[in-house]
Amino acid sequence: MWKIGNIEIKGKTILAPMAGITTFAYREFMRSFGVALCYTEMISDSGLIFNNEKTYEYLPRPEEKRPTSVQLFGGETTKLLVAIEKIEKHTDNYDFLDLNLGCPVPKVTRNNGGSAWLKHPNELIAMVEKVVKRSTKPVTVKIRIGWDEKHINFKELLPKLEEAGVSLIAIHLRTTKQLYGGKARYDLAQNIQNLVSIPLVVSGDIYTLDDAIKALEITGAQAVMLARGQLGNPFLATQIETYFKTGERLKDPSLYQQLDYLWTLANMMVEEKGKHMGILVMRGIAHHFIKGFPFTKTYKVKLTKMSTLNDLELIIKEIKNQALLI
Ligand SMILES: Cc1cc2nc3c(=O)[nH]c(=O)nc-3n(C[C@H](O)[C@H](O)[C@H](O)COP(=O)(O)O)c2cc1C
Structure with missing residues (x-):
């Protein structure tokens, strides 16, 4: 302290x-x-x-x-x-x-x-x-x-x-x-x-x-x-x-955890800024949550174009489904 x-x-x-x-x-x-x-x-x-x-x-x-x-x-x-x-x-x-x-x-x-x-x-x-x-x-x-x-x-x-x-x-x-x-x-x-x-x-x-x-x-x-x-x-x-x-070294979060964090932040942002502005702010932030994970490149573009929380929910579902196939 x-x-x-x-x-x-x-x-x-x-x-x-x-x-x-x-x-x-x-x-x-x-x-x-x-x-x-x-x-x-x-x-x-x-x-x-x-x-x-x-x-x-x-x-x-x-x-x-x-x-x-x-x-x-x-x-x-x-x-x-x-x-x-x-x-x-x-x-x-x-x-x-x-x-x-x-x-x-x-x-x-x-x-x-x-x-x-x-x-x-x-x-x-x-x-x-x-x-x-x-x-x-x-x-x-x-x-x-x-x-x-x-x-x-x-x-x-x-x-x-x-x-x-x-x-x-x-x-x-x-x-x-x-x-x-x-x-x-x-x-x-x-x-x-x-x-x-x-x-x-x-x-x-x-x-x-x-x-x-x-x-x-x-x-x-x-x-x-x-x-x-x-x-x-x-x-x-x-x-x-x-x-x-x-002194403990915690492991990096999984893709699933990352997607949960993203969903939480998006909801908080929409609550602060409203449906439209909240998602606009998240367009610039969301893709950072999936960087470094395999196969996620295609979703980056989708995340920068989403318009609603519903769009984000669908993208997150798609990513999770894709992850299950690997
Ligand atoms: C998008 C963005 C916005 C920033 N806005 C501010 C700001 O409002 N005030 C400030 O003092 N620094 C601002 N910074 C600088 C950061 O606070 C930080 O000092 C800088 O990014 C260096 O740290 P990093 O190499 O870990 O990113 C900003 C940086 C970025 C990338």
């Missing part, structure tokens, strides 16, 4: 913020597999300031379980401060306010948001100090290792961010220019936890239990963030949590 500020975090896995994926239903689904903390999708400060209804839907609901981090992005200090007031007026049902300092998407960095902050460390630290003062919740940040190969500056930033008052730093071990490609740079992250006394969390390429063990060993971080590695493989969280609690 470890703490962010005064709040105990009861595990080693954290559900990463993932725009378009880690909705309310997705977070609740992943909590049932044992993740110790969930982040919302990134939320635009402008959307909050302009009272955009859709933006407010990204914030935690009253029934959301805890602990939860609300992730905010924006490129101007004054707007971020106003957005924090908006969040606090809207809900108290979250534990941490996280600043997105790692998004590489040009639409965000062009407006000085996301990882563009990493190019201006002095402005970044001044902004963080103000945010820490304004927020009634502990403030955390999620960064990358730097803008590009020539400007890797995360090690200098870590103690400065700690001094500015943040309670946790999550580090995606890629540069902005890498986007999501290439390898996460664990080679640059030996014992980084020694650089600060606040907890660190590492993000990048955690696909297996052994990836998690290695990442924690190399960096000394308190937890790993699960992103693409948990997509279609929620049981990864259970495997990691179980190993660190008992």
